[in-house]
Amino acid sequence: MERAIDIQLEDLKKMILLMGGHVEKSLAQVTAALLSRDVDMFNGVHDIEKLINEDHIRVDNACMHVLAKQGPVAKDLRLIISVLKINNDLERMGDQTVNISYSGKDYLGRKPIQQQLNDIQKMSEIAGRMVKGSLDSFVRGDVEQAKKILLMDDEIDALKGKVFQDAMAHMKAHSDDVEAGMDLILIARNLERLGDHATNIAEDVIFAVTGKDVRHGGKFG
Amino acid sequence: MERAIDIQLEDLKKMILLMGGHVEKSLAQVTAALLSRDVDMFNGVHDIEKLINEDHIRVDNACMHVLAKQGPVAKDLRLIISVLKINNDLERMGDQTVNISYSGKDYLGRKPIQQQLNDIQKMSEIAGRMVKGSLDSFVRGDVEQAKKILLMDDEIDALKGKVFQDAMAHMKAHSDDVEAGMDLILIARNLERLGDHATNIAEDVIFAVTGKDVRHGGKFG
Structure with a gap:
């Protein structure tokens, strides 16, 4: 027999998925706008925001x-605390996409430089997969999938480092740019932060399911 | 007569104040290191982190x-939810001071440019007052003081804009720099984020005390 709280917890999960869909849409839209x-x-x-x-x-x-x-109490309480945290992370992700729209509009007003757009597109794709994957792992309580998200964050960080280096080299050689x-550097940083928030969500999933706190270098597995 | 929960809520407040003290110390230390x-x-x-x-x-x-x-329930529940959120913001503030230490160390390895340090120092002072003030308003449940924190965020944003403009003008004229x-731009951005987190705390205080949600353009007063 289903408890009343189970229905409420399912509703919370649905709300989070809906919100995650809005974040994914916002990320896809700013990336398409840029490209x-x-x-x-x-x-x-701003309508999505x-x-x-x-x-x-x-x-x-x-x-x-x-x-x-x-x-x-116990697992139910952990799930609700996780929803509160995931809610926070998703909202901040939305803010990052808005920040991208501001930097992106500035960028469109300038003489085009293209070199970093390819890497930025890759970063956006990884960030999108991290959002989707972290929420999928949350809804299914899938710890293994959550651990994979933690690894994807390394890819996005490496790409951010590359955009920073390449853009600065270009700026040194072309002061007009x-x-x-x-x-582009600020956009890369926003995308990196988006990945960080997805990582937070994955850590929350591991906590909600296992009760283990893997933040701050706590080891899982 | 005091309820058992009152003692526990007081303990939560003390923990938050202790944590806030660590964040203030970390901010003061990275600023002093830079200057x-x-x-x-x-x-x-990293020891403070x-x-x-x-x-x-x-x-x-x-x-x-x-x-x-x-x-x-009710006000007690709102207070605990606020503590969870404030806890999150303080931890992110700590991360920002660590980010400042990374950019700051990079900066010390380069040919010195000084123009923006004065504004960065001002930003750090305002951020420090925002941290202290937001936590003070939390512990005392002082909504008026929390509202003042929201206004201080405008000062820090304006200074960040100035550092961005001045640093970019300098970079255009001096490609070696x-x-x-x-x-310095990244440090200014970290300080701006610190201010954002203090603003979040002030909004949480208003919510905890009044039950009014002033996030996302909700009006207070």
């Missing part, structure tokens, strides 16, 4: 409600 | 314990 040089697509991100912000408040309220009504190079 | 060009001081930040990470896990566990044992300028 296709489309200012309108950048502007459209509103949805994410509404999700953010809705999830917090739903968690408060379950905590107050059910007084959950200092601003455009800076825009 | 006095002292690599050892940058390295010493360990304390902050321990605080982070300890506070989460204490919140889980109170939630599981007391099944708190592209890396050093970038280090």
Whole structure:
């Protein structure tokens, strides 16, 4: 027989998935805007941001409600705490996509430099897979999948380092391109942060399922 | 007569204050390291980071314990949720000071440029006051003080914009200084983020005390 709290916990998971879908959409849209040089697509991100912000408040309220009504303990409590944290990370991811839209619009107003766009596109693809994968691991309580997300973060960090190095070398050689190079560096940094937030989610999944805290160098497995 | 939960909530507040003290110390140390060009001081930040990470896990566990044992509702529940969020923000602030130590060490290895250090020092001072003020408003449940923190964030954002502009102008004129300028830009960005986290804390205080959600453009007062 299903407990009342099980239905509420399933609802929380659905809300998180919906919110994650909005974050994925926002990331895909800013990336497409950057690659296709489309200012309108950048502007459209603010509509998605509103949805994410509404999700953010809705999830917090739903968690408060379950905590107050059910007084959950053990695994149920860990799940709700994880939802609160994941909610926070998803909202920050939304902020990062908005930051990308600002830097991206600045970038479109400048003399084009292209060298780093390929790596930025790769970073965005990895970040998108990390968002999707971390939430999938959350909904299915799949610790093995969550551990894979932690490894993907290394790829995105390496690409960020490459964009930084290449852009700075270009800026040294072409002083006219200092601003455009800076825009791309900031975008790479935003994408790296997006990956960090997905990593946080994966760590929360491991905690929710196993009760093990793998943050701050705690070892899993 | 005091309820058992009141003692536990007071303990949570004390833990947050202790953690906030560690964050303030870390910020002061990286700033002093930068201004006095002292690599050892940058390295010493990792000892403080360990304390902050321990605080982070300890506070989460204490919140889980109170939630599981007391099944708190209404204002007590809001306070605990706020502690969970503040805990998160303080930990991220600690990360920002560590990021500053990395960029700062890179910066010390380069030909010195000084132009932006004055503004960076001002940013650090404001960020430090924001950390202290936001936690003070939390412990005292002082909504008026929390609102003042929200205004201080504008000052720090303006200074960040100035550092960005000045550093980029310098980088355009002196291509040898592209890396050093970038280090200072990244440090300014880390300080801006520190201010953002203090703003989050102030918003959490307003929520904990009044039950009003002022995030995402919600109006207070």
